[in-house]
Amino acid sequence: MTVVWLRRWLRTFAQETRAQDLVEYALLTAVIGLVGLAVLNGVSAMVNTYYGQSTSSVNGLWQSPDPSGS
Secondary structure, three states: OHHHHHHHHHHHHHHOOHHHHHHHHHHHHHHHHHHHHHHHHHHHHHHHHHHHHHHHHHHOOOOOOOOOOO
């Protein structure tokens, strides 16, 4: 009885036009999420490179104070 109910429900779901909006929004959300992940990976790589370069250039500027205090 469960299999018959499931088949009937799937057939009704496939023929129903209201479910089309739900599927479209789900696909749109998935695409936006994937694009967001790709952009986030690219931006994080650029930020990492920028901070790596700025850290190495700043490290050479600092001079330790004279321990004798004079």
